[in-house]
Every structure is written in structure tokens, then in C-alpha cells.
Amino acid sequence: MDVILQNFLNLKILGEAAPYLWSGFKMTLLLCMVVVPLGVAGGLAVALASTLKSKWLRWPVVAYVDFFRAFPPLVLLIFIAFGLPFLGLDLPAFAAVALAFLLNTSSYYGEIFRAGIESIPRQQFEAARSTGLNAAQTLAWVIVPQATRNVIPDLISNTLEVAKLTSIASVVALPELLYAARQGQALTYNATPIIAAGIIYVACLWPLVRLLSRFEHRQIALH
Amino acid sequence: MNDRPPILDVAELRKSFGHLEVLKGVDLQVRPRELVFIIGPSGSGKSTLLRCCNRLEEPTSGSIRVEGMDIMAPGVDINLVRRRIGMVFQSFNLYPHLNVLGNVTLALRKALNKPRAEAEEAGMQALARVGLANKAKAYPNELSGGQQQRVAIARALALEPTIMLFDEPTSALDPELVGSVLAVMREMRESGMTMVVVSHEMRFARSAADRVVFMDQGMILEQGQPEKLFNAPDHARLKQFISSIERH
Ligand SMILES: Nc1ncnc2c1ncn2[C@@H]1O[C@H](COP(=O)(O)OP(=O)(O)O)[C@@H](O)[C@H]1O
Ligand SMILES: [Mg+2]
Numbered sequence: 001m002d003v004i005l006q007n008f009l010n011l012k013i014l015g016e017a018a019p020y021l022w023s024g025f026k027m028t029l030l031l032c033m034v035v036v037p038l039g040v041a042g043g044l045a046v047a048l049a050s051t052l053k054s055k056w057l058r059w060p061v062v063a064y065v066d067f068f069r070a071f072p073p074l075v076l077l078i079f080i081a082f083g084l085p086f087l088g089l090d091l092p093a094f095a096a097v098a099l100a101f102l103l104n105t106s107s108y109y110g111e112i113f114r115a116g117i118e119s120i121p122r123q124q125f126e127a128a129r130s131t132g133l134n135a136a137q138t139l140a141w142v143i144v145p146q147a148t149r150n151v152i153p154d155l156i157s158n159t160l161e162v163a164k165l166t167s168i169a170s171v172v173a174l175p176e177l178l179y180a181a182r183q184g185q186a187l188t189y190n191a192t193p194i195i196a197a198g199i200i201y202v203a204c205l206w207p208l209v210r211l212l213s214r215f216e217h218r219q220i221a222l223h
Numbered sequence: 224m225n226d227r228p229p230i231l232d233v234a235e236l237r238k239s240f241g242h243l244e245v246l247k248g249v250d251l252q253v254r255p256r257e258l259v260f261i262i263g264p265s266g267s268g269k270s271t272l273l274r275c276c277n278r279l280e281e282p283t284s285g286s287i288r289v290e291g292m293d294i295m296a297p298g299v300d301i302n303l304v305r306r307r308i309g310m311v312f313q314s315f316n317l318y319p320h321l322n323v324l325g326n327v328t329l330a331l332r333k334a335l336n337k338p339r340a341e342a343e344e345a346g347m348q349a350l351a352r353v354g355l356a357n358k359a360k361a362y363p364n365e366l367s368g369g370q371q372q373r374v375a376i377a378r379a380l381a382l383e384p385t386i387m388l389f390d391e392p393t394s395a396l397d398p399e400l401v402g403s404v405l406a407v408m409r410e411m412r413e414s415g416m417t418m419v420v421v422s423h424e425m426r427f428a429r430s431a432a433d434r435v436v437f438m439d440q441g442m443i444l445e446q447g448q449p450e451k452l453f454n455a456p457d458h459a460r461l462k463q464f465i466s467s468i469e470r471h
Contacts, residue, residue: 131305131329131334142329
């Protein structure tokens, strides 16, 4: 028991690693605050583009979504950070992460919004158009608000995945939470910082998980 | 009944869905303050005709003029035209995420860019006309079907249209709620609104319609004053249709 505490929950080590963990936590928070809105906005744009009537505009969007849903995000990030420089595009680590997340998560958020938009009956669109609202106004004030409301659980669920996925930024040496914990581990020869990072993730994401399960229960109750 | 130029002038209107020709050359003129009733069997093209009049459906050929303006002309601002034409649907189609006043003022605010206070004043007036000013803050799912349909009418009225199109406005309602919607429509007629009504409410047609139009298989087979049409129809198809309706 003592050995386990020594190696995994060592308070002295925790004290030493705390400054690293704190700055890593702030970086992870910053990452989430950038990549989640970026992904949501990109996803909404993707979903709206996929409602276009023209096949020639819709086709590239479908290809984009399919491609980035199949492409592993870690491979994508490594390619952007370490592959693109060979093409002369050397992005700072943060920008590389943001770009990888935009490409990856906008396709997921896009599919969620598309499902939401498709769940709205066509009559809603027609009613709005019959009052003289144009297509963009109808989407903005009638369709998207209802569509979003219908897919809130899926949006929360995807956001949880995105938040957890930000830890892959550690491979491009962006000093986020996991990277900071690894640093702490290397400096102290102790696994406590890793455990602490895990606990921080769980503590921050647990409220979202609760919220999600409340939505899911409510949906089951309605059916 | 009057010889002022028609508000709605449909000529030689044809509409096909793929190979199915749904409207086969329809001519219809509606004059100011006139209430035209359209009856006909299911699938005869009544809804399609109404929906072509504000281009929710794109006509295949023919012409449609609203207040003299060719709404099929290239470059016409269809959103402007649609504000002149109120439309009421069988299934109400209120916006469930907005309250009653939000439903009624949305187009005023977002399409006409009216400031909120002005839009809400117009919205409250429209709601008062349909007797639902006290429900302004309610949400559609808190209202009865009859109330929802009256809100839908108010939503159209708030834009001060010159003509209103009704597509089976009472067909989705429980029988005891039909009267409240018809009462609103009667009030509109009395205050001079030009109306085209697709409906099978024969008693309402007899007492309120200036003219009844019978559509069958994408064409207007017969039209005239309600007494003439209902009591002495020329066509066997119409006679058959009327007796099938009145049996219900
Ligand atoms: N969007 C559409 N696509 C294909 N066929 C349609 C469409 N809308 C209507 N129709 C067909 O057109 C015919 C007339 O329909 P409609 O105008 O709704 O008739 P009514 O309102 O008189 O019952 C029907 O056969 C219907 O199936
Ligand atoms: Mg119909």
C-alpha cells in the first residue's frame, strides 16, 4: 500500500509538480476555448453547406466530412505539425493543433448539425418563406435554433470527446495538461503527476457527463 | 361582382412533378374583397395551385400576376411578393421555439427590419384581431389547435397582406374548434380582405363565399355562386363530389 501511495499519490511530488500542472491546465482550458467554438462554427458552416441545392457545392462538403471522419486525428496533427513544414508551411504548435482540430471536429459537429437540420419538418421552412423571410433568414431564425435544440445531447457528447482529445497536443510539445504531467513525471521519477492530470480531467468533465446523462434520461422518459 | 382589376390573376397555369402533370392549365381571377372558395377531391391540385401563387412551388408554365405584377418575371423580389400574400396552412406550422408574439413578429423584425417595439405593437394588433392578445407570451404547444391556427392567421395578418390564401385551415382541427377559426375568417372577410380558401366547410362556403371553384384532376371544372354550384351543379363529377362531402 505504501509503495502505491509513494509512486502514485505522493503529496510531496504533487507539490513539486503543481506549478507545471497548473500551467498545463490553463493551456488545456485555452485550447478547449479555442477549438470547441472553432469546431462548432465550422460544423455549422459544413451543415449549412450540405443543405445547398446545388450538387456541385454539396459534393465537396460530403467529401470533406467523409475524409476527416475517417482520418485519425493524431495522424492529422502530426502531418500538420511535422509534414507541412516540408511544404514550407511551418505553423506554431498552437496553430497546428487548432487547424487539426478544426478539420477533424468540424466534420463531426457538422454531421450532428446536419442531423438536427434534417429533423426539422419542411413545413417550418415553407411557413417562414411564405412570410417573406429569405433562405438565410429562415435558417438563422427558424431552422438552426430548432435544429440545435434537438441535438444538444449530441453536441455535449461530442464536446466531451473534443476536450479529452486535446491531450494529443502533447505530441507537438504544446505544454497542455498531459504534456505538463509528463514533464513532471520525468523530473520527479514518479507517476503522481500523471494521476493528478487524470483527476483534473475527470473533475472538469464530470459535470458535463452528468448533464448529458440527465438529457438522455429525459429523452428515454419522453419515448 | 366588381370590375376592379384582379388582385390575383392566374392564367394557363401548369405544374408538373416529374411526369405527373398536376395543374393542367388553370385560369383564376380573384378581385379585391372577393372570397373565392376552392373545393375538389383530394389530389386534384388545390394545394399546388395555392402554393404556386407565392412560388412555394415553381410553376412549369403560365403566368401569375399579383396586384398586376408578374411574379414569374426574372428579377422579381419574391420575398417582397410573399409579404403581400398571406398564407395559412392546414398544419398551422407555428415556430415551436418562439412564443406567440415571437411567431407573429419574426418576419416584421427580420425581413422588414422593424424595431422591436414597432413590430410588437403591430403583432399585438394582429393578435387582438384573432382574439388572442392574452396569449402573446404563451408557446404554441400550450395552445389548442384552434388557437394555434388563429396565431398562424395573425402571423400572416401582421404583414398587412393584400390577399390571404388558406389551405384547408380547419381540416386538422377537432370539430368543436373549427368555429373559432371560421369566425376569424368571417371577420376578415367583413373587413374587406381578399381571400382564397381551400376547404370543405360547405356551410361556411354557402354563407361567406362570393364564388366557389370546383377543381378536378388539375383543372377548374366549374365555378359560380355557391347556391348555383351546390344546388344545381352542371357536372356529374361535381354532383357526386358534393353528395360525398355532405354525407359526412
Ligand atoms: N412535391 C410533390 N412532388 C410530387 N408530387 C406532388 C408533390 N406535391 C403534390 N404532388 C402530387 O400532386 C397532386 C396534387 O396534389 P395537391 O395539390 O396536394 O392536391 P390537393 O391539395 O387537391 O389534395 C397529387 O397527386 C400529389 O401526389
Ligand atoms: Mg391539399
